[in-house]
Amino acid sequence: MHPSNDRNGRLPDIPVSILDLAPITAGSTAAESLRNSLDLARHAEKWGYRRFWVAEHHSMPGIASSATSVVIGHIAGGTSKIRVGSGGIMLPNHSPLVIAEQFGTLESLYPGRIDLGLGRAPGSDPLTSQALRRGPGSDGQDFPERLRELRNYFHPASDAGPRVRAIPGEGLDIPIWLLGSSGFSAQLSAALGLPFAFASHFAPDYLLPALDLYRGGFQPSEALAEPYAMIGVNVIVADSDEEARKLATSQQQQFLNLIRRRTGQLSAPVDQLDWTPQEKALLDRQFTCSAIGSPSTVRKQLELILEQTRADEIIVAAQIYDHQARLRSYELLAEIHGNM
Incomplete structure (x- = not known):
């Protein structure tokens, strides 16, 4: 991993990665969404993106x-060199043994390419959480214990005696990242010497304090000698500012639906959003860590974000309705990255 250092906002070598939410657009299917995700990953590999993560x-x-x-x-399986991983697996939903076996299998199939990003949120509503068979104590409070159990499956103590073993999994070096939107995971990843990814693409308010907590409390480990922080950024690039802003209305409608406690497929972009002043203020705040516009506009916005955060890596989310427009956005971002 690249060590953390002083960021000046113009770093041609900062890794850029993709967080793909595998969007199901209005009128399409999950099958089409998954085909599009693989197509995007193949293009991302060609364009030089570091990693491609999907979320639970x-x-x-x-x-x-x-x-x-x-x-x-x-x-x-459909790519050859880009790192692929989770951004993230919500560990309270699962047995640590099952996750160790699943990611041990993935690492055995695709050695040196798998990342295991972990979160402690349910990733769902309470009714769905119940359907996932999350029992008492599965509210995220026992996340450090579950994490310890998971890590022990990969690297058990030599004197552990009779024990349950993760096969595949045992003995494999799979990078573990902690994901978060508050100080909890920042402090835990610092104490354990693990890389940290902050969900600033949807929860930007605590970004800078969390990075300070992580860097200030970091303890070197076998996994990492120096702190390594990745931040989520909403990035939508088009040939003009106006076109990019219109493409962004699909993601904004998605956030509006969450505010209004609705669910649905990703909507087509619109010329004008129907929102209240209060909703607009909430969305403006939620999209603080974003770069939306033409290549020149996005370049300036990303330079400012890097200057403010000194991030070691950025992971980009782009909920764009049209698949070709989504590919074009990531292609333009790759060109910006090469010229920063």
């Missing part, structure tokens, strides 16, 4: 990546 969400009509480990295998 359940009971959401607009997201096709609920079986996250299966989707990772689909993406890794």
Whole structure:
């Protein structure tokens, strides 16, 4: 991994990665969404992106990546060198043994290419959480213990005696990242010497304090000698500012639906959003960590974000309705990255 250092906002070598929410667009299917995700991953590999992550969400009509480990295998099997992983697996939903076996299998199939990003949120509503058979103590409070159990399956103590073993999994070096939107995971990843990814693409308010907590409390480990922080950024690039802003209305409608407690597929872009002043203020705040516009506009916005955060890596989310426009956005971003 690249060590953390002082960021000046113009870093041609900062890695850029993709967080794909496998959007199911209005009128399409999960099958089409998953085909599009693989197509995007293949293009991303060609354009030089570092990693391609998918996230665990359940009971959401607009997201096709609920079986996250299966989707990772689909993406890794259709590419050859880009790192593929989870952004993230919601560990309270699962037995640590099952996750160790799943990612041990993925690493065995695609050696040196698998990342295991972990979160402690349910990734769903309470009713869905119940359907996932999350019992007492599965509310995220025991996340450090579950994480310890998971890591022990990969690297058990030599004097552990009789024990349950993760096969495949045992002895494999799979990078573990902690994901978060508050100080909890920042402090835990610092104490354990693990890389940290902050979900600033949807929860930007605590970004800078969380990065300070992580860097200030970091303890070197076998996994990492120096802190390594990745931040989520919404990036939508088009040939003009006006076109990019219109493309962004699909993602804005998605956030509006969440505010209004609705679910649905990703909507087509619109010329004008129908929102209240209060809703607009909420969305403006939620999209603080975003770069939306023409290549020159996005370049300036990203330079400012890097200057403010000194991030070691950015992971980009782009909920764009039209697949060709989504490909074009990531292609333009790759060109910006090469020229920064």
